[in-house]
Amino acid sequence: MIQSIITHPGGAHKDDFLACAVLLTEAPVAILRRDPSEADLADPGVAVVDVGHEHAPERHNFDHHQLPREHVPTCALSLVLQHLGIYESAREFCSWLEVAEWFDCRGPSDTAEWLGIDREIVSQLNSPLDITLIRRFASETEHKPGEPVWEVMRMIGQDLVDYVTNLRERIAFVAEHAEVWEFDHFKALYMPRTEPLPDDASSGLGYHVAQLGLEKEVLALVYPDSRGVGYGLRRFQDSAAMEFTRLDAEADVHFTHARGFIAKTSSEESERLKALLQMAFVMD
Numbered sequence: 001m002i003q004s005i006i007t008h009p010g011g012a013h014k015d016d017f018l019a020c021a022v023l024l025t026e027a028p029v030a031i032l033r034r035d036p037s038e039a040d041l042a043d044p045g046v047a048v049v050d051v052g053h054e055h056a057p058e059r060h061n062f063d064h065h066q067l068p069r070e071h072v073p074t075c076a077l078s079l080v081l082q083h084l085g086i087y088e089s090a091r092e093f094c095s096w097l098e099v100a101e102w103f104d105c106r107g108p109s110d111t112a113e114w115l116g117i118d119r120e121i122v123s124q125l126n127s128p129l130d131i132t133l134i135r136r137f138a139s140e141t142e143h144k145p146g147e148p149v150w151e152v153m154r155m156i157g158q159d160l161v162d163y164v165t166n167l168r169e170r171i172a173f174v175a176e177h178a179e180v181w182e183f184d185h186f187k188a189l190y191m192p193r194t195e196p197l198p199d200d201a202s203s204g205l206g207y208h209v210a211q212l213g214l215e216k217e218v219l220a221l222v223y224p225d226s227r228g229v230g231y232g233l234r235r236f237q238d239s240a241a242m243e244f245t246r247l248d249a250e251a252d253v254h255f256t257h258a259r260g261f262i263a264k265t266s267s268e269e270s271e272r273l274k275a276l277l278q279m280a281f282v283m284d
Helices: 014-026 038-042 076-083 087-093 096-115 119-124 128-138 148-177 205-212 270-280
Strands: 004-007 031-033 046-049 179-182 187-190 218-224 231-235 253-256 262-265
Touching: 004 014, 014 046, 014 076, 014 096, 014 128, 014 148, 038 046, 076 087, 076 096, 087 096, 087 148, 096 119, 128 148, 148 205, 187 205, 187 270, 205 218, 218 270, 231 270, 262 270
Parallel strands: 004 031, 004 046, 187 218
Antiparallel strands: 179 187, 218 231, 231 262, 253 262
């Protein structure tokens, strides 16, 4: 039904950028950056995002600025994700979403206080990706299919929606195949090689550990190397008790990161993988 998307002119922010990007997965249409008319707000064929002072999803109007001052932080992206029925999954799987909601609704100072960090740190976390994409989005009054910014936005929206909608299925797949390996002083989660091999073989492992309630016991993840034969070995929750540089001299270990948090081995034998984990473990 959506034939065009309207969002506010002037400076752009992460929430309107991402809200429009997600809508493009449903309707690959032009994005107009201008104030909406009453006719636009009344027309369900026009999605109005982050402007218009109305939240009416049945007419594809997604503004949050009319919400009460003390309303739980809710931005335009929140409203679009709710409309698509994936908001709760997004909050569960995308740890950045709540921060984005706070930042848009409460500003950098309150968000920094909520996070328990200095205000200056918020600015230090910006990257050229954030700055350039949002600035380029704000610099034009219209973005159409085939243009670089529009195409990147659609890719971002599609990846976000795919990640949120597919991860629960991936977690179920992990639960079906993964094994918990028990050692004398720690545990590891092992994901065997399957056919076909998922694009990201390690995806969902951390969530499965949490579902098992083993966050304080599992120190390492073992999963098929997506780049070739063998397996990746990685710290879970960056546990310093696993130091993979201790495997540097092993003939079947072809990569260890200098910081010790990951290693790659050509070995596919479970007993050998267990032995490598034992060697990497650092007793307190």
